[in-house]
Amino acid sequence: MPKRIPAIAVISFALAYILAANAISKEALREYDVKAAFLYNFTRFTQWPPGIFRDAHTPLILCVIGENPFGDALNAVARKRSNGRPVHVLLDVDTTHIGQCHVAFFAFSERIAIEDHLSRITGPVLTVSDIPDFSERGGMIQLNRIGNRIRFEVNLAAARDHNLTISSKLLKLASSVTRRQAQP
Secondary structure, three states: OOOOOOHHHHHHHHHHHHHHHHHHHHHHHHHHHHHHHHHHHHHOOOOOOOOOOOOOOOOEEEEEOOOOOOOOOOOHHHHHOOOOEEEEEEEEEOOOHHHHOOOOOOHHHHHHHHHHHOOOOOOOEEEEEEEOOOOOOOOOEEEEOOOOOEEEEOOOOOOOOHEEEOOOHHHHOOOEEEEEOOOO
């Protein structure tokens, strides 16, 4: 005869599982709160070429390409100004509309087609992601989680190829800076 598991043990296990899953999702949300703050600060230390913004009141458009990992974390960014400009956040943007973005964050859901997405960008769009090897694959800024910290690396050559200037203040904080494009 099989041994019966007491109902209290099943309920306890289920409750522990739910609490653990909730703790994991809260940790992930905190991580993306930090990444949202990084995105905002990247806008403050990047210079777009003259004529990109219609006038001094034209908003800076920050887009999330693919499945939004930020939850509500970008709401705080959308209430801020970057170098005097209001910041507008667009979620779940299709890559065919990336030209309307000044900053494009590529979600992990886009990892398989990232090279194709990046190759279609012709204008000055700051590209950011936490996809592994993003900067090596042609992205401009890659966010990395190292232990409990978020660090970033910069592909300066990719930024220059798209007529973007990244401040030396930001470059000093990067964990690494690639100054030349990789040879094919």
